[in-house]
Structures are given as C-alpha cells and as structure tokens.
Amino acid sequence: MRGDALAELAALLADRTRAEICLALLDGRAWTPGELAAHARVAPSTVSEHLNRLVAGGLLVRRTQGRHRYAQFASPGAAQLVEDLAAHADPAAERPSTLRAATAATALARGRTCYDHLAGRLGVGLADALIARGLLDDTAGFALTPAGTAWFAQELAFAPGPSRRPVARACLDWTERRSHLAGQAGAHLRTCFAERGWITGSGTGRAVRVTPQGRAALCDLLSATW
Amino acid sequence: MRGDALAELAALLADRTRAEICLALLDGRAWTPGELAAHARVAPSTVSEHLNRLVAGGLLVRRTQGRHRYAQFASPGAAQLVEDLAAHADPAAERPSTLRAATAATALARGRTCYDHLAGRLGVGLADALIARGLLDDTAGFALTPAGTAWFAQELAFAPGPSRRPVARACLDWTERRSHLAGQAGAHLRTCFAERGWITGSGTGRAVRVTPQGRAALCDLLSATW
DNA sequence: CGCACCCTTCGGCCGCGGCCGAAACGTCGT
DNA sequence: ACGACGTTTCGGCCGCGGCCGAAGGGTGCG
Structure with a gap:
C-alpha cells in the first residue's frame, strides 16, 4: 500500500x-x-x-x-x-481500562443514555419493537402512528408537551449504526421506565441496565426480550 | 488523557x-x-x-x-x-490479509529467517538451548564456549571461515524481544538444518517450519522441543 | 595506514497548515 | 418580521517541519 x-x-x-x-x-x-x-x-x-x-x-x-x-x-x-x-x-x-473498560464498553453497547433518551442495543431494540408493532413509522424519519400515539398515552401515560421539540425523532446510534427513538417520546420512555424501576443506571457512567421486572414488563408490553 | x-x-x-x-x-x-x-x-x-x-x-x-x-x-x-x-x-x-496474514503472522512469529540465520521462537529457542547446555555464552554479547566450538564442529561439521564476520553474534528478535544467534554459526545452523531436511521454508515468505525429522533430531541433539 | 563507504549533524530554504477575527448564512424564538 | 445565536467561510499571519547539500565522524577493507 x-x-x-x-x-x-x-x-x-x-x-x-x-x-x-x-x-x-x-x-x-x-x-x-x-x-x-x-x-x-x-x-x-x-x-x-x-x-x-x-x-x-x-x-x-x-x-x-x-x-x-x-x-x-x-x-x-x-x-x-x-x-x-x-x-x-x-x-x-x-491500566484501569483493561478489565473495567472492556465490561464498561459492552455495557455501553448494551444500553445507555444519549442525552435524555435511551440508546445502545436497548434503544435500537425498543425502536425496532415499536416499528414491528406498528406504533412507530420509520418511512421518513421517525413518527408515531395513530396507534402509537394511543399506545404511548394508555400504557405510558404520555402526553406531548407544548414544546416545539418533535414528539418522535430518529437518532443515529453510534455503536449500532442504526436509529433509536429520540424526541419527547424517547425522553419519556427513559423517565417513565426509570420511575417504574424497569431500568437502572449501572455504575457512574451513562450505562443503563434493564432490571428483571423491566425485562418482564417489556416482554409483556412489546413482545421484546432483553 | x-x-x-x-x-x-x-x-x-x-x-x-x-x-x-x-x-x-x-x-x-x-x-x-x-x-x-x-x-x-x-x-x-x-x-x-x-x-x-x-x-x-x-x-x-x-x-x-x-x-x-x-x-x-x-x-x-x-x-x-x-x-x-x-x-x-x-x-x-x-482483504487478502484477513485469513492469510493472520496465519502468516503466527508462522513468522514461530520461525523465520533473519537475513541468513534463524529467528522467531525457533531462533530464540535454539539460542536458549545452546546457552542452557553451556555451548553458548551470553554474558557479553554471544560467543561460543570451547565446548560449543567442539560441539558445532562435531555435530554440525562447522568450521569458522576466514571471513572477518564474527562466529557468533546476538541479534535482537523482533517478535520475541530477545536475542537469537547470528554470525557464521547462526548462518551455519540454517544451511545445515536445511540440508539435513530438519527445516523447510513454508510458503513463499521467510517463514520456516520444523519438519518431524527436525523435531526429533533437535530434541535428541539439544533436549529442545518445538 | 589510508581510502572508501555509510551514516549523521548542521544550515538554510520553502511550503503546508493551524490559528484567529470579520463577515455571511441559516435557524430559532419573540 | 426581526434580533439573537450557532455555525461556517474567508483572508491573513505566523511558525513548524520536511527537504536537500555540504561537512564531519566512525567503520571496514585493501
């Protein structure tokens, strides 16, 4: 060369x-x-x-x-x-990386926060599940379908705020090279899941882990498995 | 950082x-x-x-x-x-590297020629065995001991030539970070081993492989195993 | 012992590129 | 629509560093 x-x-x-x-x-x-x-x-x-x-x-x-x-x-x-x-x-x-960073890296790849919403395999997987269930439309960026809007309201008590921030937005994921859900709905997923104890911040960083209850709840809610 | x-x-x-x-x-x-x-x-x-x-x-x-x-x-x-x-x-x-270079790299690390003598794990191992048997002195560079000179003459039919090239010389090994034997004696090892069919050049490059006969002969000669 | 060769150091030239401030552009918020 | 703000482009300055040729060691060969 x-x-x-x-x-x-x-x-x-x-x-x-x-x-x-x-x-x-x-x-x-x-x-x-x-x-x-x-x-x-x-x-x-x-x-x-x-x-x-x-x-x-x-x-x-x-x-x-x-x-x-x-x-x-x-x-x-x-x-x-x-x-x-x-x-x-x-x-x-x-030195501190050898073991710790290796596990930290996989933890970050698994699930993490991206500003105020969920990213990593967790975030991408959520988006995939929402799309598969017809709740999220990915034909042009991301947008909640009518069914999706209803689902967010009923299951997650989500009502779009008055902000100009888009309800749903695609955010390119660094580790997965695919999109996860950002915007008001994406941020709501994170806060709502955290409130219900479905996810916990593991460690000091931005890594996020799905709790056993969260795993069951998400499996129930979206037929998704993590 | x-x-x-x-x-x-x-x-x-x-x-x-x-x-x-x-x-x-x-x-x-x-x-x-x-x-x-x-x-x-x-x-x-x-x-x-x-x-x-x-x-x-x-x-x-x-x-x-x-x-x-x-x-x-x-x-x-x-x-x-x-x-x-x-x-x-x-x-x-x-692309051509993915598989081939990986095996080539390990082959090179295992044994290879360095100009006209043997290097890699093979070369370093030979030097170690010679030192262990008291045939090679590594206190100040490399030098054949009297026993080593006799051993090279008897076992390998080696007689130093008239050249000014040193009989034994230490050559730092790239992959092993330790010294292998160069100089007239090092070059003789290579040619003599090749003549006796103890080693063969594997592939087009500088990689060298020990033949089954070579393995047995070296084991017999030096109590060394490769 | 001296020549030939390999390599290094030194001095000087020149061009690349990082930096900033000013100005243009586009978006957001009022 | 207008102002505020984040960002980009442009012009110009300056310093770093790559290049070479010439000169100065150190080594090997005859």
Whole structure:
C-alpha cells in the first residue's frame, strides 16, 4: 500500500486540537462545534475547520439538528482506531481500562443514555419493537402512528408537551449504526421506565441496565426480550 | 488523557516518508537508512532525521552493526499499531490479509529467517538451548564456549571461515524481544538444518517450519522441543 | 595506514497548515 | 418580521517541519 494513505489518516490525529476533539468524542456522544471549541480552548471557527477535515477523512460524520450540527464517529471502527492509538500513546491510562473498560464498553453497547433518551442495543431494540408493532413509522424519519400515539398515552401515560421539540425523532446510534427513538417520546420512555424501576443506571457512567421486572414488563408490553 | 500525547504519536506516522518507512519495516526485517532512503526516494540525511524521530517516539529501535545502523520496530505492539492504522487507511489491502496474514503472522512469529540465520521462537529457542547446555555464552554479547566450538564442529561439521564476520553474534528478535544467534554459526545452523531436511521454508515468505525429522533430531541433539 | 563507504549533524530554504477575527448564512424564538 | 445565536467561510499571519547539500565522524577493507 502507499504511504500517502497512511500518512493522510495519521495526519487527522496529528494535531493537538483534532486529537482533543476525537478524545472527547470517544464517550460516544455527539458534540456540537461550540462544545468542542470550549473543550479544546480554541475559536469555534477553528473547530469547524477541523471537523471538516475529520469528516472528509472519514473518521466522523455530522448530523444536523436545528441550528446545531453534531459531530460523532462515523463507525465503531473509527472510534476503535482512536482508542487503540490513545492506549498506545498513554499506556498508563490503559491500566484501569483493561478489565473495567472492556465490561464498561459492552455495557455501553448494551444500553445507555444519549442525552435524555435511551440508546445502545436497548434503544435500537425498543425502536425496532415499536416499528414491528406498528406504533412507530420509520418511512421518513421517525413518527408515531395513530396507534402509537394511543399506545404511548394508555400504557405510558404520555402526553406531548407544548414544546416545539418533535414528539418522535430518529437518532443515529453510534455503536449500532442504526436509529433509536429520540424526541419527547424517547425522553419519556427513559423517565417513565426509570420511575417504574424497569431500568437502572449501572455504575457512574451513562450505562443503563434493564432490571428483571423491566425485562418482564417489556416482554409483556412489546413482545421484546432483553 | 491529554490530546498532546495522542497527537504526538499520530504525528510520527503523519508524514509520507515516515509512513513509507514504517510500512517497509512491517516485514519484520531490520533496514539500513540507505535502503530506506532508496525505498522512499529521499536523501539519506532525510531518512536519518526521520529515524531519529521514530526512535525518540518509541516506535523504532536501532541496532548498530559494523558501519550499518539497522532500524526495526521497538515492539510487536508498535508494529501492530502501524498495521491497524494501515488496515484502516486502505481497507482493500486488508482483504487478502484477513485469513492469510493472520496465519502468516503466527508462522513468522514461530520461525523465520533473519537475513541468513534463524529467528522467531525457533531462533530464540535454539539460542536458549545452546546457552542452557553451556555451548553458548551470553554474558557479553554471544560467543561460543570451547565446548560449543567442539560441539558445532562435531555435530554440525562447522568450521569458522576466514571471513572477518564474527562466529557468533546476538541479534535482537523482533517478535520475541530477545536475542537469537547470528554470525557464521547462526548462518551455519540454517544451511545445515536445511540440508539435513530438519527445516523447510513454508510458503513463499521467510517463514520456516520444523519438519518431524527436525523435531526429533533437535530434541535428541539439544533436549529442545518445538 | 589510508581510502572508501555509510551514516549523521548542521544550515538554510520553502511550503503546508493551524490559528484567529470579520463577515455571511441559516435557524430559532419573540 | 426581526434580533439573537450557532455555525461556517474567508483572508491573513505566523511558525513548524520536511527537504536537500555540504561537512564531519566512525567503520571496514585493501
């Protein structure tokens, strides 16, 4: 293979600010340019240019939502690459990872929060189940069907608030590469499930675990199994 | 962790010439600056500076031998890092690797030639066995003991040639991170073993396999098992 | 012992690229 | 519709770093 390709890829991470950005993104969240600028202590315009390069290089993708343009990893492989490099660059930070991060990573992949809603395999699985039952329409983004609106109201006591925030919205999942449910309905799932004791935050991070009661309830409610 | 460390590591590979060097070194051989300069099409002085950076960064180590100063990877982990990056930079080149390179890599780690002598676990194991039997002295580099000289002459029909090349020399092994036997005696082991049918070159590369007869003979000769 | 060769260090040139501020664009909220 | 805000593009500055050629060691060979 040509060295140019390798050098080009490495150059993406060979800048302090871009490295800082990728390290921040390693938490799996999607960050806005403004957040990243504050985090890396540079001007927003600078971050914008860096994001352009990282996207062009295939490491990141952008998702535009209102006046925000979130950035996140393009693939688990890209994130993995950054993690490998970071581990080699700072072996000390790897130590606590060896066992803990491995389980933490699988826990995050299993289920986690994404801002205020549920993501990971749990989030994607929920969305799949809702679609399969005809409660969620995924033909153009995500939208609750009439049956879905009724179901949310009856089963989960959900009534859309007056906010302009969309009721249902598709949110691309980093680990699963598929969409999970965000928006008011997505946020309601999280709070409602937590109130009913169906899910618990496991550990300090954003990982989420389904309780035995939750497993039974969800199985009953959606014919879904976790 | 700080982004600086990650950026610094990535910067090592973020240059076309350095990337070319590392890619060349991926074959496990130790290259001279001159060879690398010809390979990368730059002046020797340029390569020299690049090697300085790569060594300072911990990716490479140098081994000086006569008027040559060979460069090779500092550790299997460093080589792995470059391979990971290269695979991500050029996924097409990865395809033939998936199965073949995996087995090839283990084959190389098991036994291979290093210029004209034996390396890998095979080479390191041979050196260990010779030391254990008091035939090879490793207190200051490698040197044949009187018993070793007699043993090489009797068992392997080895007589040192008139060349100025040292009879025994330690050669740092890339995969094993320990020394194997080079020099006239090391080269003789290889040719003699091959003549007797104890080893065969497996495949097109530099991988070497011990034949069943070789296994028995070596076990008999050195109480060593491969 | 001296020549030839390999490699390194040094000095200088040049271009790439990161940084910022100003200005343009689009979205949200009133 | 208008102002506020988040983001991007553009222009310009500056410094880092890759490149080479020349000069200076160290090693091997005759």
